[in-house]
Amino acid sequence: MAPQVSLVEFPRVTMGLAGLSGSVVTVTALPQTQKATLSNIAPTYSDNCGTPVLSYSISGATTSTGNNAPTNIGFNIGSNVVTYTTTDGNNNSKTCSFNVLVNKPESTPLFTIGNVS
Numbered sequence: 001m002a003p004q005v006s007l008v009e010f011p012r013v014t015m016g017l018a019g020l021s022g023s024v025v026t027v028t029a030l031p032q033t034q035k036a037t038l039s040n041i042a043p044t045y046s047d048n049c050g051t052p053v054l055s056y057s058i059s060g061a062t063t064s065t066g067n068n069a070p071t072n073i074g075f076n077i078g079s080n081v082v083t084y085t086t087t088d089g090n091n092n093s094k095t096c097s098f099n100v101l102v103n104k105p106e107s108t109p110l111f112t113i114g115n116v117s
Helices: none
Strands: 012-014 024-028 035-037 044-046 053-060 064-067 074-076 078-087 093-103
Touching: 035 093, 074 078, 074 093
Parallel strands: 024 093
Antiparallel strands: 012 044, 035 074, 053 064, 053 078, 078 093
């Protein structure tokens, strides 16, 4: 009987925003909330042995963890690192990350005062 050989292949991960891995996304916070909410930051991922499990971790000015991709997360002003990890059924894993830099909004006056003398 011939020996059995199994091929181990790590999950393949690419970012949903066309090559975002390792990049910096710079956004401006909303004046009302002093936070920025991003959409479409879910990665695409696959494995040759089924669908791997996706988790995320956000560190820096904002901290959060969870499964799947983050949704409706308000990123605080400052530097935030988003790290995705996929793990397949054989416990092989792969990570990718990118930085979200949130700038302060320009101040906007709530009202204006007429001529002052």
